[in-house]
Each structure stands twice: as structure tokens, then as C-alpha cells.
Amino acid sequence: MPVTPEKTRVGFVGLGIMGAPMAINLIEAGYEVKVYNRTDRPRVQEVVDAGGQRVATPGETATDTHVVITMVNDSPDVEQVVLGSGGIIHDAPPGTVVIDMSTISPRVTRDIAARLGEAEIDMLDAPVSGGDVGARNGTLSIMVGGDSDVFQECLPILEVLGSSINLIGGHGAGQTTKLCNQVAGALNNLAVAESLMLAAAAGLDLEKVLAAISGGAAGSWMMSNLAPRILSGDFAPGFMVDLQQKDLRLVLQAANELGVSMPGLCLAHQCLNAVQHAGLGQEGTQALIKAYELQHGLQARKR
């Protein structure tokens, strides 16, 4: 049975920069939403003002609701709110669906899904791409792992939150797909950095170089979106270096488990390490180029 607003109450755990606007979108779509956040923040009050019913534990978001969404930072956070003290597993009745939209380890995802399965609770892993803008506009890209029937049932909720929604495979497949996404993005970002550094070292007009190459075979979302910010000296975060590094650690952990060698991704991760150690972890991922700039004493900027 599809989870329409008329029939379904929803729990939402984690009202961060992504979670808060997602919860508000569900409320505005007509869902009754019970919300939980560990800390008090203005953002939490915004969700309550929009109509969210705040409760005292993650578990309480699962009483009288059918679907509980988790949107927290990392694998241990999901383990805590789902399996820990006061966690969802202790209060959710059989038949509940937990949709974890955080980006975490595929292996931990499979472990949590197995534990929930023993309690007859279903799980989807459904990490997202598209940033806070996508979260606000309901245009996230959602990569899903889990059972096909559960996915179909939950589609009305996912369609409120995202515009590109793909079931890839079983438990963990959504998380692994998100990691593949991060691998390609990080290396495309490295491509922008090395390309611009060569042009800058040669003294070229970087805007003319970008205009000449970004529409062709060298083009990428990263080149079209991040390179102009680099040239204008705008390092405000669309997606923060510190969070990207968490994702790349998940990639390298998955690569270790699967026995895959990823030298390029590892290089991008190391460049971002240098950026973090220069105190720039709160900047946007376009700051990757600063690993090169610091090394060369040369800036890739508009003249």
C-alpha cells in the first residue's frame, strides 16, 4: 500500500542542514511528522513551527507512524538512533519501514538491515545527492537499496523529497552507488584543479580557457559549477570539505573490504587532507585546488 499523506504518519530523525528542509517538505505535502533531533537549534524550531511534532527519543518517532526517516552524519550515528538506547528498534512495531537517507557504510547498512529484519522492521538505504538546495526544493537525487516492494510502497514519500529516484539493488546498494557518485565527483574535481593549475602556471586567461574547454569532451558538472567559483575566489561551501572527507573515508573503507585499488580517489583524499590541515575544512570542495596552490605559491584566479 503506497504511503500517502491520508494514511501515513512519518517519523523524522536528524534535523540538520539537509534533514530540516526535508521534514518541512513532508509536512507541506500533508504528512503528519514526528521529529527528533539530539540538540536544540533554530532549525529544529523552524520544523516545529511548520507543524512538526517534537518527541524526546528517536524511538518515539516510530510510535503511531509507519515510516521513519533517519538523516544523520555517519555510520555510528545511524547505529545509535536505530539500535542504541532509546532507538527506533525498541519502539517501532513490526511492519515499520526505516528509510536511512544518511551517507554511511554499505556494510554497516547491511548489518543494521539484518538487525531490523529480526524485529520484522523493513529498511531502505536511500542516500541523496543535490545538497541543501536540492533538499529545500525537493529535487534531490535518491539512490536506493532494499526490497522492491518496500521501495514501491515508500515511493510517494521519496517523490516529495527528490526528483531522480533510482532503486539499484538490495540493502547497501544505495550506499555503494552514493560512494560511486562521490568517487567520480572527487576525481572530476581533481581534474578541474590540475587543468586550471596548468593554465595558471602558463599565465593564460583562465576565463578564456574555461570558455574554450568546458563545453566539450573535457566538460563536467564540476567544471561548469565549481571552476567559475574558483576563478572568482568564492570558496563558500556548497558541499563542505570536512563532509566530503567523511564520504571518501567510507569509499576507502569499502574499497578495502572489496579489494579494489583506487589510487586516483586516494590522491584526491590526500589533497583534501592538505586542505583540512591548512584549516580550510569548512570551505567548499572547490578548495581542493588550494592543495596545489599552497604547493606552488600560485593562485588560479581571474586577473
Added chain:
Amino acid sequence: MPVTPEKTRVGFVGLGIMGAPMAINLIEAGYEVKVYNRTDRPRVQEVVDAGGQRVATPGETATDTHVVITMVNDSPDVEQVVLGSGGIIHDAPPGTVVIDMSTISPRVTRDIAARLGEAEIDMLDAPVSGGDVGARNGTLSIMVGGDSDVFQECLPILEVLGSSINLIGGHGAGQTTKLCNQVAGALNNLAVAESLMLAAAAGLDLEKVLAAISGGAAGSWMMSNLAPRILSGDFAPGFMVDLQQKDLRLVLQAANELGVSMPGLCLAHQCLNAVQHAGLGQEGTQALIKAYELQHGLQARKR
């Protein structure tokens, strides 16, 4: 004065997979074209059949013409046809313009431009991107270095050959921009390889993964165009590994001259070395992934 077909005869040196269709496009646009090629090939006859007047030396393409285009393999080839025995410099009258559309060293380009300048011959470096399809359709992307007045004069010819034409800066700036293009393209290709290998090692449905990630922040021309060929096992060359490696050697040479560190590009170059040493240098650049497949005994293909 713009070099219109009514007023201008053109010389063309190098009737390879790119040069032959480019020369034919000029003939079909109404230019009288004198052509030279070192070897006899069916392709040369095609140009003659289309109306090209074949001559015996590169220099002869420059007698009674105002513009001579060179489209050969590498820096020594351009040096030979421009400065060597029977070369353009010996026969071209002052005021001639040499447009070198090969991809060669920016430093060698500046040296040749200086030598030509002493003979009062102008030069543009105008390497292209877009492959044999772009050459046939007259839709190449052309990255130009040289004098602005000479560029303006030659635009009517460049507009026959390409659809995106950008003057970047002085002599060599077109070549350096082409190298920046190759850097970004090669690293975006590496991004596709590592992303697909992670997905393949995890046993995911690669077509579903691509559908989920290629439209977003991880997207690139390489992902949209090469990844589907990889999945279907199509390694026919759009752009050949052996030629890509020539370009990447030019990049590393330029990086050495400029003192720029390019670890990512170097990694892509080394992966393609492995592909070449496996005897696959005549395949398309999407074969970069085979460096990973060989290492892992795992193929990224449709199931």
C-alpha cells in the same frame, strides 16, 4: 582582410584522419586548396577527387596561397614540414599565415612562430578537439594562440572547420589550452574507471548505477559518452590510446617546463601505459578502465 574563398587560396599539409575531411570541407566551402601528404593513401585520393591540387613538397602548398594549414602528428613533424628541407618557410612569401592545427608542444610552437616571424610569416596555433566526427561535420572546437589581427583575418577559414572558436592569447596559448583540455578529459576518464570498478566489485547493476549518477554532480562528458561503451564492451576508438598518450607526454613536458606538479594526470598516463603494454594502444581511451580490470581480474560490463 578576411580570407574569403573569392580572394584566398589555401595550402593544406597532412591529410590524415583529421586533415583529409578538413581539407575537403574547405574545398566544398569554395576555397582553392593545394594539398601535400608524405604518403599515398586512399584518403589523399579522396581529397584530390574532391578538387584538391596535390603538390610535391610542403613548401609548394605555400606558393600562390595566402594561408597554409598544417595538421600532422607531433612537434617534430610540424618542425619538419614548416622549417625542414622543402618546408613551408622556404617557399612562403612574406605575409603568409601558417595555421598549425596539430597538437604539439607550446614551447616548440613559440620557437617556430619566432623563426617564421623572422621571415615575416605569421603563425597561429589552433589545435582542435572533437575527433574525426567533428572534422567531417565542421564542428571542431578550435583553441587559438597568436596575434589578434591575424586571428580575425583567418576567422572565415576557421569557421568552415569548427563551431566553437576561441582566441586565448599569444603564440602557444592555443596549444596550452588544448593540453588543459586533455588533462581534464583524462582525469574525468579516470573518474569513470574508478567509479565503475567500485560498483563492479560490489556486484551492482552498472547500468542502474550510471542512470542514477550521470545526471548529477558526478556527471561529465566522459561518463555520458564513454561509460555506456565500456558497459557494452565497445572499445573501438573515438580517440585512440596511443594518440592520447602522445598528448599526455606533451602535458608532462609542459608541466616540467612550468614547474607544475600533476600527480593525477601522471596516474592517468601510467594507467594508459599499462593498457598500451597489454597491446591495446589502438583501442579508444575508454580502455583506460582495462588497467584496473587487468589488475583486479574483474570486468565492468553489462550482466
